[in-house]
Amino acid sequence: xxxxxxxxxxxxxxxxxxxxxxxxxxxxxxxxxxxxxxxxxxxxxxxxxxxxxxxxxxxxxxxxxxxxxxxxxxxxxxxxxxxxxxxxxxxxxxxxxxxxxxxxxxxxxxxxxxxxxxxxxxxxxxxxxxxxxxxxxxxxxxxxxxxxxxxxxxxxxxxxxxxxxxxxxxxxxxxxxxxxxxxxxxxxxxxxxxxxxxxxxxxxxxxxxxxxxxxxxxxxxxxxxxxxx
Amino acid sequence: xxxxxxxxxxxxxxxxxxxxxxxxxxxxxxxxxxxxxxxxxxxxxxxxxxxxxxxxxxxxxxxxxxxxxxxxxxxxxxxxxxxxxxxxxxxxxxxxxxxxxxxxxxxxxxxxxxxxxxxxxxxxxxxxxxxxxxxxxxxxxxxxxxxxxxxxxxxxxxxxxxxxxxxxxxxxxxxxxxxxxxxxxxxxxxxxxxxxxxxxxxxxxxxxxxxxxxxxxxxxxxxxxxxxxxxxxxxxxxxxxxxxxxxxxxxxxxxxxxxxxxxxxxxxxxxxxxxxxxxxxxxxxxxxxxxxxxxxxxxxxxxxxxxxxxxxxxxx
Numbered sequence: 001x002x003x004x005x006x007x008x009x010x011x012x013x014x015x016x017x018x019x020x021x022x023x024x025x026x027x028x029x030x031x032x033x034x035x036x037x038x039x040x041x042x043x044x045x046x047x048x049x050x051x052x053x054x055x056x057x058x059x060x061x062x063x064x065x066x067x068x069x070x071x072x073x074x075x076x077x078x079x080x081x082x083x084x085x086x087x088x089x090x091x092x093x094x095x096x097x098x099x100x101x102x103x104x105x106x107x108x109x110x111x112x113x114x115x116x117x118x119x120x121x122x123x124x125x126x127x128x129x130x131x132x133x134x135x136x137x138x139x140x141x142x143x144x145x146x147x148x149x150x151x152x153x154x155x156x157x158x159x160x161x162x163x164x165x166x167x168x169x170x171x172x173x174x175x176x177x178x179x180x181x182x183x184x185x186x187x188x189x190x191x192x193x194x195x196x197x198x199x200x201x202x203x204x205x206x207x208x209x210x211x212x213x214x215x216x217x218x219x220x221x222x223x224x225x226x227x228x229x
Numbered sequence: 230x231x232x233x234x235x236x237x238x239x240x241x242x243x244x245x246x247x248x249x250x251x252x253x254x255x256x257x258x259x260x261x262x263x264x265x266x267x268x269x270x271x272x273x274x275x276x277x278x279x280x281x282x283x284x285x286x287x288x289x290x291x292x293x294x295x296x297x298x299x300x301x302x303x304x305x306x307x308x309x310x311x312x313x314x315x316x317x318x319x320x321x322x323x324x325x326x327x328x329x330x331x332x333x334x335x336x337x338x339x340x341x342x343x344x345x346x347x348x349x350x351x352x353x354x355x356x357x358x359x360x361x362x363x364x365x366x367x368x369x370x371x372x373x374x375x376x377x378x379x380x381x382x383x384x385x386x387x388x389x390x391x392x393x394x395x396x397x398x399x400x401x402x403x404x405x406x407x408x409x410x411x412x413x414x415x416x417x418x419x420x421x422x423x424x425x426x427x428x429x430x431x432x433x434x435x436x437x438x439x440x441x442x443x444x445x446x447x448x449x450x451x452x453x454x455x456x457x458x459x460x461x462x463x464x465x466x467x468x469x470x471x472x473x474x475x476x477x478x479x480x481x482x483x484x485x486x487x488x489x490x491x492x493x494x495x496x497x498x499x500x501x502x503x504x505x506x507x508x509x510x511x512x513x514x515x516x517x518x519x520x521x522x523x524x525x526x527x528x529x530x531x532x533x534x535x536x537x538x539x540x541x542x543x544x545x
Contacts, residue, residue, distance in 0.1 A: 022533055
């Protein structure tokens, strides 16, 4: 009975995660995009807690805690800070695909993932439909993140795509295989480095090093000489 | 075979929707006004408007034909017929084809067709522009609506709206989480079909934004009252469908039909409808009008969720 309630909750959370994934593809306002990302991460943290309730594996609790600290609080607030400084509010330029097109493509991707997984995993889908659904949602989220990464033009939104890709990997890890905690921690460190690197890319990859520091000062990302005195 | 129960159903269902629809429309207006820091109209404003309009003189344009004269009546008739398809109080046995979701959609499409013709009929450039926009929008949205209907039919295993709602009213939403996805689609369709922001702006008569308002611009007196009332009924019908799918509790089955049950169901519908109207108002306040050519993105989201539902239902 209790496990039934848990699996219902898991299904509802997965549905909400899919909704956030669609929003990640179609949102154009940057602040909204960051908010969607942090909601998505929050849902994953809850998901990990619920899965802990089902499976009693303490790693899942740790994953939930780390996800909450890093992805719900740290990364969104950092990106929010960069965003304010560089003063880009909306992303209107797209490569190859406009959001409407991306949504259709992502639908095709999900279908493909379903078909491929049901062939590859065979009777896993019948034995454990909930975990099969979770794995499919995870991989689809990953592919949708990839779609965001290549269809957006601004570096900062490309990074959002990359981040949601990683969320997909995490969901897949929670469901299908047992992702070792150390891998998850390493990925998180990667993410933090990535977000820091983003400042470099967004502020100016086209500049020389001297110019780069000037720009950092100009965007108030680096304490200027006057400020020190 | 039409029984006494069916007749009772028709009277109660259509009556309640007709009675409450202006209230829901006013609640949306009120919420929007509050969000903008204004007082907003009193809750019964639309009833006063309709009563006032009914006593006003009707003026026709010189170029207009019988279409202009019949459209308000046809629209009202179509909307009342559509109101029979969505049970909000109790669920009767299916009768006479009433309840079929495909028929429901095309009855509404017929209403829209008549309004568009009427927009052209008066010969004003605004009406023509409104009709042209309405037609291009409806050409794009029709596939989406059909996919939403298909998703509903896949999840609930029936094409009959009565059966759909009787299934959701016994089952838990948790056992059918895909209904949440369909509800997102239905909500978007509710917004698009009732010409609200971000698709259309129901408040202005600016030529840049007009779709629905453009088409009914030439109407006056009791005809305008009928057009406005039918628009309100359309919104209430879609709201009733969404409520029936997402939060159907309170709707009673025909077997246990008693007066107190009907009253409780009506009050519950009033409460749920008002909450939904507040949500619509908040949604509208948080959005700005979309550029005409970016509206298909909104349709695509609705399409995405329903197609996703079908994929999940078929494969999982």
